[in-house]
Amino acid sequence: MSTDDLSSELGGWGARGTAGVSFAAALVFREVGVRLGGRPVLDRFDLKLKAGEIVCLLGESGSGKSTALRVAAGIQPVDAGEVRINDEVVSAPGRHVPPDRRGIGLMFQDFALFPHLSVLENVMFGLKRLGRAGARAQAHAALARVGLAGREGDYPHMLSGGQQQRLALARSVAPRPGLLLLDEPFSSLDARLRESVRGETLAVLRETRATSVIVTHDPEEAMLLGDRVALLRAGRIVQIDTGAEIYRKPVDLDAARFFSPLSEIESVVRAGAAETPLGLVPTPGRPDGRRVTIAIRPAGGVDLGDGGTGVPGRIVSKRDAIGEDICEVKVEGVDRPIAVRQRANAAMRPGQDVFVILNAEHILVFDRD
Numbered sequence: 001m002s003t004d005d006l007s008s009e010l011g012g013w014g015a016r017g018t019a020g021v022s023f024a025a026a027l028v029f030r031e032v033g034v035r036l037g038g039r040p041v042l043d044r045f046d047l048k049l050k051a052g053e054i055v056c057l058l059g060e061s062g063s064g065k066s067t068a069l070r071v072a073a074g075i076q077p078v079d080a081g082e083v084r085i086n087d088e089v090v091s092a093p094g095r096h097v098p099p100d101r102r103g104i105g106l107m108f109q110d111f112a113l114f115p116h117l118s119v120l121e122n123v124m125f126g127l128k129r130l131g132r133a134g135a136r137a138q139a140h141a142a143l144a145r146v147g148l149a150g151r152e153g154d155y156p157h158m159l160s161g162g163q164q165q166r167l168a169l170a171r172s173v174a175p176r177p178g179l180l181l182l183d184e185p186f187s188s189l190d191a192r193l194r195e196s197v198r199g200e201t202l203a204v205l206r207e208t209r210a211t212s213v214i215v216t217h218d219p220e221e222a223m224l225l226g227d228r229v230a231l232l233r234a235g236r237i238v239q240i241d242t243g244a245e246i247y248r249k250p251v252d253l254d255a256a257r258f259f260s261p262l263s264e265i266e267s268v269v270r271a272g273a274a275e276t277p278l279g280l281v282p283t284p285g286r287p288d289g290r291r292v293t294i295a296i297r298p299a300g301g302v303d304l305g306d307g308g309t310g311v312p313g314r315i316v317s318k319r320d321a322i323g324e325d326i327c328e329v330k331v332e333g334v335d336r337p338i339a340v341r342q343r344a345n346a347a348m349r350p351g352q353d354v355f356v357i358l359n360a361e362h363i364l365v366f367d368r369d
């Protein structure tokens with residue numbers, strides 16, 4: 001029997017380069033509390049994942065992302081609350097289902113591959129229940145899916161960083177877990193590789209349809225990968241929504257700052273608008289006298305023109321990003337230069353006078369009181 005025949009008999013793993021389907025699990029954290037070193041690390045942490053959903057946990061270093069993942073994995077016990085996978089309570093004070101009884105796949109940033117096992121054996125390790133022939137067939141198919149066919153006999157140190165990441169992915173999805181937990185899975189890859197491996201990983205996650213939790217501190221990564229993004233701060237979720245919605249309507253100034261640097265201008269509401277040196281910003285629903293911070297993102301918050309509309313400014317610095325310029329523009333009445341990211345334009349030079357045009361719909365307004 002060929003590998004493909006065997007794998008389709010086992011349920012279709014990779015028969016035509018497809019990843020095979022898991023029975024996706026629902027995951028619920030309810031009021032979970034974890035204390036470490038005498039400090040609360042998760043504090044009444046609530047999160048519900050629907051079966052098949054991909055949620056990214058995003059937050060500053062130390063916000064509790066990895067701890068939440070370790071709790072779901074069964075590596076970290078909880079002091080309060082409960083965690084359920086499907087309808088089973090797997091973590092609660094006094095109750096702790098061990099990791100190997102949770103139906104989960106794990107992938108950590110260092111990949112945790114077994115150095116003394118071959119590529120094939122690394123994947124077969126988690127497939128013992130299938131028996132040797134079944135495990136071998138399923139591992140071959142999983143490796144083919146991630147582009148590692150032909151490398152089965154090599155050892156992890158013989159693979160590049162991107163290949164090691166793909167091996168780790170194959171190993172974690174091959175047993176078809178209902179729940180996949182990934183902790184900074186791309187952090188050891190360089191920027192160029194990260195982009196392509198990220199895309200491939202997302203394709204595999206979508207195909208397997210496993211419910212997935214991905215920890216990252218990179219907002220762009222979270223927006224690209226997550227059906228929803230949960231923003232953590234001090235052991236709690238402060239906002240959860242689609243990445244696009246969190247970017248568009250961050251819950252507060254700190255949440256906004258997390259996604260990009262901001263140029264910030266303080267102002268006061270008068271007759272439904274806040275006056276700034278760049279023009280009026282509408283503030284519907286806010287009463288007169290309310291003190292606000294107007295936050296301008298480098299991308300889209302303002303445009304630079306050469307006359308007609310806008311207020312005068314002067315470019316004080318310019319850096320070339322790939323295909324884009326990052327300019328700093330000094331405007332009379334604004335303390336610090338405004339950062340502007342826009343399509344590369346060789347005509348824009350430091351020292352040049354420009355007109356700065358506010359895009360009111362891309363400006364964020366936050367209460368200051």
Ligand SMILES: Nc1ncnc2c1ncn2[C@@H]1O[C@H](COP(=O)(O)OP(=O)(O)OP(=O)(O)O)[C@@H](O)[C@H]1O
Pocket residue numbers: 036037041059060061062063064065066067068217
């Ligand atoms: N074993 C431990 N003992 C004491 N404190 C700990 C322990 N493990 C983690 N912490 C603390 O718990 C907090 C949250 O850690 P966690 O690793 O969950 O954060 P994180 O958001 O994943 O951060 P990072 O992005 O840096 O990995 C940190 O302040 C950390 O110092």
